Amino acid sequence: MSTTRNEAELQAMAKDHLWMHFTRQSTMEKSGVPIIVKGDGHHIWDAKGKQYFDGLAGLFVVNAGHGRRRLAETAARQASELAFFPLWSYAHPAAIELADRLADEAPGDLNRVFFSTGGGEAVETALKLAKHYWKLMGKPTKHKVISRSVAYHGTPHGALAITGIPAMKSMFEPVAPGGFRVPNTNFYRAAEMGAPADDEEAFGRWAADRIEEMILFEGADTVAAVFLEPVQNSGGCFPPPPGYFARVREICDRHDVLLVSDEVICAFGRLGHTFACTGLGYVPDMITCAKGMTSGYSPIGATIVSDRIYEPFSHGDMSFPHGYTFGGHPVSAAVALENLAIFDEEGLNQRVRENSPLFRAELEKLLDLPLVGDVRGDGYFFGIELVKDKGTKETFDDAESERLLRGFLSPALFEAGLYCRADDRGDPVIQLAPPLTIGQPEFREIEQILRDVLTRAQAVL
Numbered sequence: 001m002s003t004t005r006n007e008a009e010l011q012a013m014a015k016d017h018l019w020m021h022f023t024r025q026s027t028m029e030k031s032g033v034p035i036i037v038k039g040d041g042h043h044i045w046d047a048k049g050k051q052y053f054d055g056l057a058g059l060f061v062v063n064a065g066h067g068r069r070r071l072a073e074t075a076a077r078q079a080s081e082l083a084f085f086p087l088w089s090y091a092h093p094a095a096i097e098l099a100d101r102l103a104d105e106a107p108g109d110l111n112r113v114f115f116s117t118g119g120g121e122a123v124e125t126a127l128k129l130a131k132h133y134w135k136l137m138g139k140p141t142k143h144k145v146i147s148r149s150v151a152y153h154g155t156p157h158g159a160l161a162i163t164g165i166p167a168m169k170s171m172f173e174p175v176a177p178g179g180f181r182v183p184n185t186n187f188y189r190a191a192e193m194g195a196p197a198d199d200e201e202a203f204g205r206w207a208a209d210r211i212e213e214m215i216l217f218e219g220a221d222t223v224a225a226v227f228l229e230p231v232q233n234s235g236g237c238f239p240p241p242p243g244y245f246a247r248v249r250e251i252c253d254r255h256d257v258l259l260v261s262d263e264v265i266c267a268f269g270r271l272g273h274t275f276a277c278t279g280l281g282y283v284p285d286m287i288t289c290a291k292g293m294t295s296g297y298s299p300i301g302a303t304i305v306s307d308r309i310y311e312p313f314s315h316g317d318m319s320f321p322h323g324y325t326f327g328g329h330p331v332s333a334a335v336a337l338e339n340l341a342i343f344d345e346e347g348l349n350q351r352v353r354e355n356s357p358l359f360r361a362e363l364e365k366l367l368d369l370p371l372v373g374d375v376r377g378d379g380y381f382f383g384i385e386l387v388k389d390k391g392t393k394e395t396f397d398d399a400e401s402e403r404l405l406r407g408f409l410s411p412a413l414f415e416a417g418l419y420c421r422a423d424d425r426g427d428p429v430i431q432l433a434p435p436l437t438i439g440q441p442e443f444r445e446i447e448q449i450l451r452d453v454l455t456r457a458q459a460v461l
């Protein structure tokens with residue numbers, strides 16, 4: 001849409017009527033809201049005409065970059081031909097072909113695709129499917145779910161039970177019951193968890209064994225599934241230690257517990273593969289995905305399911321009583337197929353695999369700053385943890401964190417022309433997940449902006 005309103009009019013309308021997501025509404029009163037009007041490649045522009053580097057691909061979404069006419073035209077073509085039809089008893093070519101493509105790319109026997117409209121719905125679908133599956137298998141008490149501390153898995157009540165961030169749940173209690181938390185794979189803070197801190201493999205065994213401990217504690221006959229991100233986003237990009245997922249897979253198999261790979265962020269090239277589990281060498285029972293599937297040109301989510309889980313639903317009068325009006329929307333499905341064609345033609349997955357070490361090396365230069373404690377991540381997905389004292393790894397108290405992140409860093413980074421995320425759902429981190437089209441010159445540009453802003457941040461502490 002090209003609006004005819006000027007910025008002042010839009011600000012006034014937003015202040016009066018727009019309810020922002022996960023945002024303090026009072027900020028609109030004080031300073032208004034940044035209004036983004038245009039995107040092209042890895043750049044975005046605000047209503048004042050100022051250009052920014054999109055260091056977060058919108059919200060881990062715009063993997064192929066902004067301004068792709070081809071995707072916009074695909075959307076328009078599909079909407080002209082068939083704007084909408086549901087997947088309830090009927091189907092349409094775009095959803096069928098996309099399901100085929102996703103099943104082709106998913107590892108092992110993950111061959112069945114259930115569409116939704118976003119990540120939270122994909123997670124909710126996986127949870128309901130796991131519970132229903134165990135009932136059909138004659139194990140009706142298997143309903144609990146295990147996930148990791150500080151992990152974010154979405155906002156529906158079921159997904160919220162899996163989300164491990166108390167501050168996002170307490171006001172909605174009681175959420176769906178049966179969610180249990182185990183430690184995440186934050187190797188930087190291993191010692192504080194009482195875990196092996198000088199051997200990543202030993203740390204990985206320790207972290208995986210906490211899952212088995214929880215299954216045994218709750219009783220394997222009550223646990224339906226474990227939900228894990230390949231690289232955990234919330235808390236600041238925790239990659240899995242070597243051997244972690246192989247051991248988790250063994251544990252899940254031993255106790256008849258389903259392994260769900262929540263790839264809402266990590267799929268579609270973010271880690272250099274269509275599905276991150278492929279690159280990390282494990283085969284889950286389900287994959288949940290969304291965001292990058294269309295690079296954000298239209299919303300869609302999917303839960304990709306193994307033949308084993310699908311089997312009891314496949315015959316007789318069985319159905320899975322679950323669905324969404326807009327799940328597998330024709331426009332979104334057509335755009336997803338075109339987006340994946342762009343991935344193939346431009347070799348975006350391979351590009352990420354080749355360039356990721358260069359991106360990491362550029363960011364690791366920041367470790368010479370007193371504020372930067374750790375740089376971690378994989379692919380085009382990195383977190384930079386900020387600390388008060390590098391030697392002791394002491395973190396900031398709530399007031400300091402507020403002053404540093406909200407008071408200074410978020411506005412200063414934006415002012416300096418870099419849109420990224422300063423987050424304190426765990427320890428304070430800056431998160432980067434740019435479009436997959438960038439390379440070395442852009443990595444350097446990001447490093448230089450961060451260096452300048454983080455150097456100045458020292459002064460506000």
Ligand SMILES: Cc1ncc(COP(=O)(O)O)c(C=O)c1O
Pocket residue numbers: 118119120121123152153154155229233262263264265290291
């Ligand atoms: C790992 C993970 N799962 C689920 C979700 C929820 O996705 P959505 O916001 O599309 O509902 C997110 C969102 O960021 C996510 O990162």
